[in-house]
Amino acid sequence: MRKSIYPFFVLFVLQLTVHAQVDSKVADLLAKQPAETSNSFREVMAQLERFSESDISTLLRQLTPPGKGANAGIEYAANSYSYHVLLAGKGEQRATFVKGAIAALDALTDKDNKGFVIQLLQNAGDDTAVDALKRYLNDDRLSEKAARALARIGTESAGAALLAGLQDATEVAAVNVANALGFMAYQPAEQQLLARVSTEAIPLRKAVLYALSRVGSPAAEPALRKAAQDVGFVYDVTDATAAYVNYAYRLASMGETAAAEKIASRLLRSAKQDQQVHTRVAALRLLTQIDGNKQVNVLVKGTKDENSIYRSTALALLAPYLNERISWQIGRGIFKADESVQVAILRYFGDHNLVSMLPEVRRALDTGTPNVRATAVNTLQKLLGNEAAAELIERLGASDVETRTAIKEALLISKNSQLPTLLTRALSTEKDSALQVLLIDLLAQRGVGESVPLIFEIIQSEAPVEVKTAAYAALPQVARPTDLEKLMELLFSAKSEHVGPVQQAVIVAVNRGRDRIDQVQQVVARFQKTNAVSRPLFFPILSGIGGGEALALIADYTDNADPGIRGAATTALVNWSGAEALPKLVELSRKKVMDAAQRDAVVKGLIRVIGISGIPAEQKVLHLRDLFEIVETADQKKAILSALESSKTYNALIFAGKYLDDEQLKSTAANTVMNIALEDKRFYGPDVTRLLTKVMALLSGSESSYLREAIQKHLDEQTDQEAGYVSLFNGRDLTGWKGLVANPIQRVLMHPDSLAIAQEQADQLMRQGWSVEDGVLQFNGHGDNIATTEQYANFELFVDWKLAKEGKEGDAGIYLRGTPQVQIWDISRVDVGAEVGSGGLYNNEKNRRHPLKVADNPLGEWNTFRIVMIGDKVTVYLNGELVTDSVVLENYWNRSLPIFPIEQIELQAHGTHVSYRDIYIKELP
Template sequence: MIKSIYPFFVLLILQLPVYAQLDNTPADQKIAALLAKQPAETTDALNEAMAQLERFSESDISALLRQLTPPGKGDNAGVEYAANSYSYHVLTAGKAAQRVTFIKGALAALNAITDNDNKGFVIQLLQNAGDDTAVEALKRYLNDDYLNEKAARALARIGTESAGAALVAALQDATDQSAVNIANALGFMAYKPAEQALLARLHTSDKSLRKAVLYALSRIGGPGTEPFLREAADEVDYVYDATDATAAYVNYAYRLAAIGETATAEKIAARLFRSTKQDYQVHTRIAALRLLTQIDGNKRVNTLVKGAKDDNSIYRNAALTLLVPHLDERTSRQLAKGMFKADESVQVAILRYFGDHRSTSVLPEVRRALDVGTPEVCATAVSTLQKLVGDEATGELIGMLRESDKETRAAIKDALLITENPELPALLTEALAGENDPELQVLLIELLAQKGVGSSVPVIFEIIQGNAPVQVKTAAYQALPQVVRPSDLPDLLDLLPAASSEYASQVQQAAVVSVNRSSNRADQVTAVIARCRKSDMTSRSLFFPVLSGIGGEEALALVAGYADHNDPGMRRAATSALAKWSGAEALPKLIELSRRKVMDSTQRDAVFKGLIRIVGLANIPIEQKVLHLRDLFDSAESVEQRRSVLAALEANKTYNALLFAGKFLDDEQLKATAANTVMNIALENKELYGPDVTRLLTKVMALLSGSESSYLREAIQKHIDELPRDGGYTSLFNGRDLTGWKGLVANPIERASMRPEALAAAQEKADEIMRQGWYVEDGVLHFNGKGDNVATVGQYANFELWVDWKLAKEGKEGDAGIYLRGTPQVQIWDTSRVDVGAQVGSGGLYNNERNPRDPLKVADNPLGEWNTFRIIMVDDRVTVYLNGELVTDNVVLENYWNRTLPIFPMEQIELQAHGTHVSYRDIHLRELP
C-alpha cells in the first residue's frame, strides 16, 4: 500500500488545464480508462489522469476507491497512485469544488469498505485533502485499535475546532496506544482547549502515554501547564529520560518564547540554567543558555564569556558558538582576560576561537601565549598568529624556531607550509645557511623541499658535500628531487658517481626531474647520454636509472646494449633500468628479455612486472596488448605472475581477453582473479554476448564471495537478462578437436554442380586428407604444411570473425590466408618475402583484380608471433583489422572462381593450406543481419 507523500505532484499539477467537472460516461468505463494508464510514468500522463479525475462525480470517486482489494489479493497500485495524487491535486488553487466532491466520495467509500488496510488508505486520503466535513466520520475510528492512529493523524492535519474537540472527547476514555496517538495528535495541533484534558491524563504509570502528554502540553504552551512540567523535569533531575520530561519543559519554554510570552520563557530558562550545574546536566544547561541568548543575547554576554572558560568542553564549545554574534573587541578582551589562569584545554579552545574569528585585537595575548604557554598552547598560538597576521607572520615564525620546543616547531612548520609570502624562499634559505642545530636543519630542509624552493639548491649541495650529521645529509639528498632546476643537471651528474649507494637513487631521481623540467629537454638528454658514455665502467651503470626515467630511443639503445654485456653486474643494472623504463619504446626489448632463459628470478620478475606496466601505458591497440599479455602469461613462472597478467587483461575489453581469462575459472589458484576479469570485461560491454559469455558469467556468479557478492550476483544476472537472446559470438573451434570442420572439396561452383552421392564421396576423401595435415594441440589448430584447406561445416553470409594466427618462424615460404564465403582470400604473409610482394603486409584481399588488393599499412607482428584478425563481411564488402590496425577498409571481395559473378551470398569459411606450418586459435564468429 502506498504510504509515502508525493509533494512534487503539487508543482506538476499547477499547470493543469481546466476540464468540465463531470460527464455522463458510466463509472466503470471512466475507472477503466483511468487505470489503464496507472501508475502514471510521465508528467503528461499524470496531468491527463488528474484531468480525468476532475470529471469524476462523488459516486465515481467512491466506486474507484471501492475497487481496492485486501492486501495479497490483488494489485492496488493503480488505484492508490491515482487517488493519492488526486488528494494533493484538489488542494491547489481553483480546485475547491473538486475537493468537496473528492471528500464526499472518499467518505462514501470509507463507509462501504470493510478491509481495515483499505480503510486506512482512505483515511490517509482524508488526512491529505479532508476538511471539517470529514470530522464526524473520522472521529468514529478514534476508538478503533487498528485505525486509531490514522484517524488521529487525519484529524490533527484537518486542525479545525471540531477536529480538536473530537480528539479531546476521545481522550477521556482512550486507553493504551490509542491514548498515546490522540495525545500526539493534540500536540501536533497545539490545541489549547485540550490543556485540562491532557493534565488529567498526566499522572499515569504508562511511560509512553506520559511522554505523549508532556509533549502535547509543551506544544500547547498553556499557562496552567508550567508547574506540572517543572515538577516532571525536576523529578528526573533535569536530564533526559524515557518520558522526555526535561525535553518537554525545555520545549515549553521555547514555545512560550515563540508565541510572545518571553518574560515567562526567560524565567523558566533562567531557572533551568541555575538548576543544571552538574556535568551530567550539560545538555539541558546548554538548551537553557541558548534560549536566554535567543531572548536577549547582549544581556548574556558575560555569562557566555564565563561559559567559554568552563572546564566542561561540551558546555565551553556551546558558549563559544553562542558568543559569535556578539564577538567584538570588548568581548575578545573579556575572553582573553585571565585566560592564562585557566586550564590548558580552555586556553587552546579560546586561542583557536580567536584565530577562527579573526580577533586581531587580542594579538598581544596570542604573542604572550607563545612565551608562557605549554607546548600545546604554543602550538595553537602559532596557528592563531598565522590566521590573524597572515604572511606578515613569516619572519616572526622563522625567528621563533630556534627557541621553540618540538611541538611548537611542528606547528610553525605547518603554518609556513600554507603561507604564500613571496619572501619565504629567501628567508628559509637564509635560515638554513646559518643554522647548526641538526633537528632544525632537517625541518628547514623539509620545508624547502615541500615548497619546492629551487634557489636553495646551492645550500643543499653544500650540506651534501660537507660534514653534516647523517640525518641532515639524508634530508638534503631526499630534498633534491623536489627542489632541483634544469640548470642543476651538471652538478647532479658530477655528484652521482661520488654519492654513496644509499643516496644514489635520490640523485638519479633529481637528475630525471631536472631534465623533465627543462624547456630544452633534448639537449639535457644528450648531456646525460654523453656523460654516461664518458664515465668509467665502475660508475656507468649509475646513469642507467636516469636514462630509464627520461626515456627516449637514444637512451634506450644505450642501456639495451648493456643487457647483453659480459659483466653480470652491468647486465643486471641494464635489465633493472629497462624494467622501469618510463616510455613505451622499451616494449620490444622487454619482450625479448622476457623470453630469455638465462636470467635470475629477481631480474625475471622485474622484467615481468615492467612489461605488464609498459603494455598498459603503450599507445597500441588493445588487440595487440592482449596478444602481448597472453604471450607473457605463457612465460610466467609463478602463480602471482599469472594473476598479474589476468588482472592486467581486465583493462582490455575484447572478446578474446574475456575468453582467455574464462579458461582459468576452474583453476583453484587463479579463479578469483579470472572471475573478476571476466566480470568486468563483460559488464562494461553489452556487445559481447553469446552462449560462451553467458556460460562464463554464470560460472563467475558461483565463484563470488565476500561482502559485496550478493550485489555483484544481482548485477551479473541483470546483465545476462538484458543481453539479446539470439546470436552473439560463437566459437568455430572448440580447442580440443576438429568438430565443426571438414576437408575442402573443389570450389563453390563445382560443389554446387555435384550430385549428392558424388559430393559425399568427395567429402569423405577430403576429410581423410584433412586429418593428415590438420591437428589440434594445446588448444591450437595446426597445419603441418601438407594437404589442403580446412573448411567450416556451416555456411555464413554476413559476419564478424575473430581469429588468431601465426606463421612458423622456420617456414621457407610463409604464406596462408582465410577464405570468405569459399573465396580467396584475406592474405597472410611472411613480410620478408619481397620477391613475391609480401612486404605490403597481411590482411589485404590478395586475389582482387579490379578492387584494392593490398592492405593500407603493415601491421604484422614478427614471424613466429601471434597476430589477431578481426574480419567484417557485409554483402560483398570486407573490412579487416590486423592487431587492431585497420588494413582493409570496406573493399569489395571479387569472385575469384568466376569474375563475371558477384561473390556468393552464403558459403563456408576456409583456413588456407599453402605448404607452410601455420597455427590458428580463438576462432569466433558473430553473424550480422
C-alpha cells in the same frame, strides 16, 4: 409480464454500460502508468481531472490486498493526483477527488488499502473528510494514519474529532491522537492531556508531554516542569526534559518571552552536571535567542566552562556580540583554565580574527603546554597572515619539538611570497643540526629552487651526516634545469646511499626543462664520455627520462658479461618510464638464462609497461598471454590474470576462465572473469554463463552474497543465454569443422548424393593438413581450406592467428560466407604488395581492398582479428586497430551478383604453416 420487466432490464443494461465505460477509463489511465516523461505525466493529470467522483472511487477500489495484485499504477496515479488538486484553481477537482476517496474508503475492506486511501486524504482532504476519518481513530492499525490526516486538515472540526477520539481510545490509538493534537497545537485538548500526564505507559506519556509543549498554555507549565524534574533534567526515554525545553521555545515563538526566559534561566541553574549538558545548551541558546545582549556575561563565562560541548556552544553564540571589551573578557585569565579551554579560546581568537588578542597568543606560545603552543602557532598564522612567517621562523630555535612541528606545518601552507628567501637565509646562518634538517625539509617540500646553491654547499661541507642526508634527499624536489651539469657531476662523488636522490634530481632537472631535447642530449653526451665502470650510474636516469634514444643506449647492456652491469640495465628497463621499452622487455622476458629474481623483476616490469602503454586492449591481451606461457610461479600468473582485467576484452575473459579450476589461480581468475563480464553486457552466451556460474561457486568473504546477486542479475538480464558468443573451435578436436567442397555456386548445384561423397573425400583431405595441438588449430601447409559445418549471415567473429616465423611466402586468409577473403600474410613480401598489411579484402576489385594501416605483429607472433559482417559490408579490427571500415565484400565467384546472404566461414589453406585459436562468433540480426 414483459412490460414490467423491460424497464428494469433497460436500467440494468445502462448500469452495465456505464460501469464498462468507467472501467474503460480506469484501464486507459492505468495503461499510462507510471508516466515516464513530464508530458505523459501532465496528460495523466489532465485525464484524472475529467474523472467523476464515481470514477475516482472505481479507480481506488481496484486496489488489491498486498501480494495479490499489482497496485503500483493505481498508487502512483492517485498519490500524484492528491497533490495535483492542491494547485491554485483546482478547488472543484479537489472536492471531487475527496468525495471519491471517501466512497472508496468505505467500500474497501483490506486495511492496507484503506490506509493508502487515508494517506490520500491526508494529502488532499478538507473538512468534508473529517467524519469519514474519525471512524478509524480507535483502530490500532489505522489510527496513526487517520489521526495524522485529521491533524493535517487542521480545522476546528478536525481538532474536535481528535479530542473526542481521545476519550475512549486504546493506548495505541491514544498515542497517535495525542501526537496529532500536539501537531495541531489544539488548545481545547489541554485538560484531557493534563489528566493523562502521569500515565505509566511511556509511549503515551511522551505523546501527551509533546502535545502539552505544543499547546503552549500557562496551565501546562507545572506539569511539564515536574515531569522534567522527575527525570533529573536529562534527556531520557520519556522525553520529559525535551518537552519542557520545547515548551519554553514554543512560548518564545508565541511572544511569551518573559515566561520562556524564566524557564530557560531555571534550566540553566539546574542543569550543572555533564549528563545535563544538552539541557543546559538548549537553555543557553534560548536565552541568547530572546536577548543576546542581555546574556553576554553568561556567554563569556560559558567560554571557560569545563564542559567542551557547553563551551563550544557559548563561543559560537558569542560571535555576533564581539568587541574589544568582550574579547578582553574572554582572554582574561585563560591561562588559569585547563588546557582544553585554552585551546578552544585560542582557536576562537583565530577564527574570529581577534587581532587585539595577539599578546595573549604570543604568551601562549611562550608558556603554554605543547598542545596550547601548537594551537597558538595556527592562531598566530591566521591573525598575522603572511607577516607570521618571519616571526615563526625566529621562534624555531627556542621551541620544543612539538611546537617546531606545528611551525613547520604552518610554514608549509603559508602564502608569503618572501618565504623562500626567509627560509634560505635562515638555513645559511643556522648552526643547530636538527633545525638545519627541518629547514632543508621545508625548502624541499616548498620546492624552493633558489636554495640549490646552498644545498650544494652543505653537501660539499663537513656538515653532520643527518644534515647531508637531508640535503641530498631535498635535491629531487628543488632541482632546476640549470643545475643539470652540477647534478651529473655530483653523481661521481656521492656515497652509494646518496646516489639515488641525485639520479632522481637529474631526471627532474631534465623533465622540468623548457627544451627537453637539449637536456636529454646533455645527459647522453655525459653518458658517452663516462667510462664503462661508471656508466651504470646513468641507467636509472635513462630509465626515468625515457624515450627511444635513451633506450638505445641501455638496451645492449642487458647482455653484458658483468652480472652487476647486466642486472642494473635490466632493473632500468623494468622501471622504464615510457612504453617504448615494451619490445625490449618482451625480448628480455623470453631469455632462458635468467635467475629467478631477475625473471620476477622482468615479469613485473613487463606487466607494468603493458599497462601504461597506449596500445589497444586486444594487443595488451596478446602480450599478457604470451608472457603467461613462459612465467614460472603462481604469483606471476596471478599478476598476469589480474592485469588482464583492465583490458576488458572477450578473449581476456575466456582466457582467465580457463583457470577457474586451478587451485592456485582460481580466486584471481574468478575476479577477472566477474569484473570483465559484469562491466560489458555485450559479452554473453553459453560460455560466459558457464564461467559466471563457476565464479559464483568460488566467491567467499563478506561481500560474496552481494557479488553473487550482481552476477545472477547480470545473467537474468540476458534474455537468450543460448545466443551471444559461441565457440567455433573447442580446442580439442575438429568438431564443427569440415573439408572444403568446391565453391558456394557449385555446391548448390550438386546432387545431394554427389555432395555427400565429395564432402567425405574433402574431410579426409582436410585431416591430412589440419590438426589440433595444445589447444591450437594447426595447418601444416598441405591441403585445402577448412570450413564450418554451420552457415552464418550477419555476425561478429573473433579469431587469433599466427604465421610461422620460419615459413616462406606467408599467406592465408578467412573466407566470409564462403567468399575470399580477409587477408593474412607476411608483410615483408613486398613483391606481392603485402607491405600494406593484413586485414584487407584482398579479392575486391571495385571496392577498397587494402587495409587502412599496417597493424600486424611480427612473424611468429599471435595476432587477433575482430570481424563484423552485416549485409554485404565488412569491418575488420587487427590487434585492436581498425583496418577495414564497413567495406562491401564482392562476390568473387560471380562478380555480377552480390555476396551470398548466408554461407559457411572458412580458414584458408595456402601452402603456409598457420595457427588459429580462440575462434568465437556471435550472430547478429
